[in-house]
Amino acid sequence: MRFHVITIFPNIFDSYLNESIIGRAIKNKHISVVFYNPRDFIKDKNKNGYKPVDDKPYSGGPGMVMKAEPIILAVEKAISKIKNKKNKILTINFIPSAEKFTTDFAKTISKKYTDIIFICGRYEGIDARVDKILKTKKVSIGDYVLTGGELPAMILIDCISRQIPGVLGKYESLEEERISSSEVYTRPEALKHKNKNYKVPEILLSGNHKEIEAWKIKAN
């Protein structure tokens, strides 16, 4: 799976993509992540010597809107770099009020597509004509508003990558394919804190797998 990220802040991704399971997945070539900065697709500098990716909104109001052209050019560049034209490409734009991202969606698109392009908005969002021209899939990660689409892109990269064979090691198999619990314990068996003992539930020490699974379902 190849991820292509359209962002004016590519450095935000550095530490997350270099560590742990996702870092290993990139090193082992199970996934790749390439960045395209819309600012690189603006020819003219303004009077301050700056290449603006945003402009004032029509109809007035506060904030700035990201211009359509540099984003479209960045996406087109990403598509032109995808060598095999048989590849299946999905372009995602992040919108807080759109359909919510889920593990089921991650599963489906991990099987259906070879290349996913993420458009990371900033400010008041992106000129809406981008969605019409690029026929994007609009996705939200939850009912709250963030300052940009970079965190949503990282969340989708993480969740979709987990679905790709080889990304998770044998100790990290997919939770959704087995009975897992949000209530988990490790050593010591009795944890002493401020003169009180906190014990691991007896059932987890019993070796009775059927009862342990029933306990896990109940604990969720």
Ligand code: SAM
């Ligand atoms: N004015 C926009 C609105 O009312 O929908 C919100 C813009 S938000 C400040 C800036 C960018 O952050 C958005 O374009 C989107 O890329 C991203 N973003 C913010 N919250 C998000 C969420 N819950 N899910 C997905 N993307 C989000």
